[in-house]
Amino acid sequence: MLILFVFGITLKWFPTSYGMPEGAVVDWTSWDTYTGIAYHAVLPLICATVAQIGGFLINMRNNMINLLNEDYITMAKGKGLSENRVVFNYAARNALLPTVTALSMALGMAMGGQLVVEMIFQYPGLGTAMLNAVNGRDYQVLQGLLIMITLVMLTMNFIADVLIVMLDPRLRKGGK
Numbered sequence: 650m651l652i653l654f655v656f657g658i659t660l661k662w663f664p665t666s667y668g669m670p671e672g673a674v675v676d677w678t679s680w681d682t683y684t685g686i687a688y689h690a691v692l693p694l695i696c697a698t699v700a701q702i703g704g705f706l707i708n709m710r711n712n713m714i715n716l717l718n719e720d721y722i723t724m725a726k727g728k729g730l731s732e733n734r735v736v737f738n739y740a741a742r743n744a745l746l747p748t749v750t751a752l753s754m755a756l757g758m759a760m761g762g763q764l765v766v767e768m769i770f771q772y773p774g775l776g777t778a779m780l781n782a783v784n785g786r787d788y789q790v791l792q793g794l795l796i797m798i799t800l801v802m803l804t805m806n807f808i809a810d811v812l813i814v815m816l817d818p819r820l821r822k823g824g825k
Contacts, residue, residue, distance in 0.1 A: 652696055653769060663692045666771035693770045697763050701755055705748055712744035746813055753809035757802035 657665035669675070670685045716722060717740055725735045764776030775794055782790040814820045 650769060652692055656692060664689050668773045689772070693763070693766050693772045693774075696766050696769075697759060701759070705752060705755075708751060709744055709748050712747060713740055716740045716744050742816055746817060749812050749816070750809050753805040754802070757798070757805040760798050760801045
């Protein structure tokens with residue numbers, strides 16, 4: 650609500666509602682349609698990401714604290730490697746693994762789980778469509794939305810698995 654008040658009402662930098670300019674004609678071949686949609690999505694996206702990012706930062710910090718006491722970190726410091734190299738090449742790379750998994754799950758859940766943000770900004774999204782389908786007992790629409798959310802969750806989990814294999818050299822060796 651604070652972001653809406655400051656940037657939408659007080660400063661008038663961004664629109665306060667809807668997904669497109671009022672009275673706009675949707676022409677998917679026009680660049681104006683896409684810029685209008687993007688312009689109206691700025692504040693809802695900021696609200697959705699700012700609310701989530703704190704948890705990821707705390708998770709990453711806790712992982713780093715736990716990893717900096719590991720034996721391989723002490724050995725890397727004992728070899729005379731610089732503090733930056735030890736932190737970024739050894740600790741951060743391993744601390745990032747659980748964070749990548751959590752981020753992929755959050756991105757998948759964000760697809761249909763932003764109902765509050767959609768209601769505040771009157772933004773037409775999947776959360777609002779799902780609520781309307783539940784209220785109208787439109788089971789076919791609800792089933793389609795749930796299938797879409799499931800496919801996004803599965804895709805995000807697959808991308809997280811690929812990223813974890815790329816980040817963790819132990820997994821690339823094939824378990825030998």
